[in-house]
Structures are given as structure tokens and as C-alpha cells.
Amino acid sequence: MHVVRRGAGKPLVLVHGLGGNWRSWEPVLDGLAAQRKVIAVDLPGFGATPPLAGAVSIATLADAMTSFLESNDLRDADLVGSSMGGRLVLELARRQVGGTVVALDPGGFWSKPHVWIFGASLRASIRLVRLLQPVMPAITASRIGRTLLLAQLSARPWELPADLTLREMRSYAASPSFDEALTSLIKGPLQEGAPAGSTPGRIVIGWGRKDRVCFPSQADRAMRRFPGAELHWFDRCGHFPHWDRPVETVDLILRSTA
Numbered sequence: 001m002h003v004v005r006r007g008a009g010k011p012l013v014l015v016h017g018l019g020g021n022w023r024s025w026e027p028v029l030d031g032l033a034a035q036r037k038v039i040a041v042d043l044p045g046f047g048a049t050p051p052l053a054g055a056v057s058i059a060t061l062a063d064a065m066t067s068f069l070e071s072n073d074l075r076d077a078d079l080v081g082s083s084m085g086g087r088l089v090l091e092l093a094r095r096q097v098g099g100t101v102v103a104l105d106p107g108g109f110w111s112k113p114h115v116w117i118f119g120a121s122l123r124a125s126i127r128l129v130r131l132l133q134p135v136m137p138a139i140t141a142s143r144i145g146r147t148l149l150l151a152q153l154s155a156r157p158w159e160l161p162a163d164l165t166l167r168e169m170r171s172y173a174a175s176p177s178f179d180e181a182l183t184s185l186i187k188g189p190l191q192e193g194a195p196a197g198s199t200p201g202r203i204v205i206g207w208g209r210k211d212r213v214c215f216p217s218q219a220d221r222a223m224r225r226f227p228g229a230e231l232h233w234f235d236r237c238g239h240f241p242h243w244d245r246p247v248e249t250v251d252l253i254l255r256s257t258a
Contacts (some may be wrong), residue, residue, distance in 0.1 A: 001068045002048035003132040005038045007033030011074055012234065012257060013098075014040040015065065016109075017083030017240075018181055019126070019172035021047025024082065026164060028242045031250035036257075039077070041068065043085070047106030057188055058084075058108070062091045064071020069097060076200065078257040082240060083107055083213070086205075087191055090226065093199040094192060100201035100257045104249070105211050109218040109225065118213065119132050119186040121152060126182070130173045140166040155210040155238040164243070193225025204256040208237035208244065230256075242243040 004022045006029055014032075016024040019065035032038050044064050045051035065088060068115035069075045079098040086106030091102045093178055110118060127150075132139060139145035143158040146165055150157035157165075172178065194203075203226050207219045216233075223231055232252055237244040241252075 001044065001064070002042040005067065006030075006038045006040075007036055009036045010047055010252070010257075011077040012036040012038050013069070013074060013079050014038060014078050015079065015081040015085030015088050016041070016043065016046070017081075017085050018122075018185070019046065019175050019178050020082075020085075020168060021171050021175075023047075023164075023167055023171070025242060027161075027246040028250050028253075031246070033193050035254055039072075039074065041065075043088075045181070046175045047171065051177045055178045055184075056205060057184040058087060058091060058191075060087055061181070062095065065092060066095070078102075078201070080104070080253055080257075081106065081238045082242065084185065090191060090203070093201070093203055094194040096200055099109075100204070101199070102206065102253050102256050103211075104189070104206045104221065105208055105239050106205065107185055107214055109147045109221040110190075110214065111197060111218075114153075114215055115186055119182070122182055122213075124180060125152065126172060129169050132148060133170070133173050136169050137166060140169060152212045153239045153243075154240075154246050155208065157238075160243060191222075191225065195225075196228030197227075199226075199228070202256060204252070205229050206232045206234060206241055206249070206252055208239060208241055210237060212219050213238045213239040 042049040078100045079089040080102045082104045086103035087108040234241045242249045
């Protein structure tokens, strides 16, 4: 599994979302690495990590993450995940893997109408992203282009750095496991929960109040599945708090895992 390491101190493992890679975390990497040894992974089939040999699902990705953590003496490390990565770190906690977990806008807690909206919108979006790859540099260089392209992901897409958004759109289009992972999220089981006090460390769930991918109402379902968790709301924030609210995200992660 391809990883990037920054900083020194107590290990902190970052797990990106669907279609992303370790560079999705760049807005918060330096802030986290100032106090922690940060290990940002590329999940199998994303970034520079080869795809899994078999089926791609939350279960098999969690198996791969467990193997990586155990083989690198990180089984007890604190874990941070975003979107699909948020769901993965919650699944690892449920399996008694990891230390304190911070899950940012995790998937897997939608209702039937929400999962239909999620699937239809994401499938349409990835088709458009792939079609627009030849002109993607010009689109992401424009505040208007970023606004139109990323309105589902960010509360303030025009403020996002052009280089970050271009890399993310390139990654979405190039990820060989994107489609199979998306199908698994849509058609697979919802995220199972864990009784209070049954996970190795604290669970903190962060949610953007303007999330248009995993709607804020899903936070109630997440808290019912993980009744021992703490909930943090990000105001003026979309699906990726580490993009829209990077300073607040760094503070939440460092305080939660201190």
C-alpha cells in the first residue's frame, strides 16, 4: 500500500474518500504533521496503490487496511477518515482495530431515498468528470468552473485551490476501483454500529452542515449506531471539512486524539 509520511511523534493514519488519494489531505497535512507522525495512505485501487485481486467492498478494503496496519505495527494507531474513508475507520473500530477514530462525513448511514440520490448523482458526476478531462485544467483554474464542478462537494468551491481540485478530478477519473467501490457503497449493506464502550478508543464524528453527498440528517443515524460517539458540527462546510474548514479540522483531530 502506497503511503506518505510526514512529521514525528505519535502515529496518525489518514484514510481518503472515494476516488481520492493521500493528496486529498494536503490542506491539513502540515498542521497535523506539526504535532504527529502522519501516515496518509492510498487505498487499494486509488492513487499509487494497485487494486485488490478480488472484489472491492467496504469489507475487503477494511481487510486490506487491517493487514497494512498490522504489518506496519500500527494496529493501535489513531485513525482519521473522510467520506468512504470515514466509513472505513468506523468499521475498523467496530472490528477492534485502531485507537481513537475521527470520521469526517462518513458514508453508510443513508436512508433508501438518500442512497438513490447518492448513487445517481455520483454516477452522473464521474461520467462528466471523465468526459471533461481534456479541459479540466481550464475548468479548475476558473472560480466559476470550480463552483459548477464542485458544488456538491464544497460549501465554497470557488475558494478551493485550483491545483488541489485539478489533482482530485484527475484522481477520480483515473482510479481503477472507483466504479466497483461506488457500486458496493450503493448496493452493499449499511454500516454496522458498535455499543458504547466497545471500541478500542474514542469515536468522534464530524459533519458539515451543508454536506450535499452525505446529508446532515444522516448524523442522527450514525450516532444511534455508535451511541458512545461524540458529534462535531462544521458550520459553513460541505462534504470535506479538511477542504472547507482546514484549521478547525486540524484542531478537532489533534484535540480528539491527544
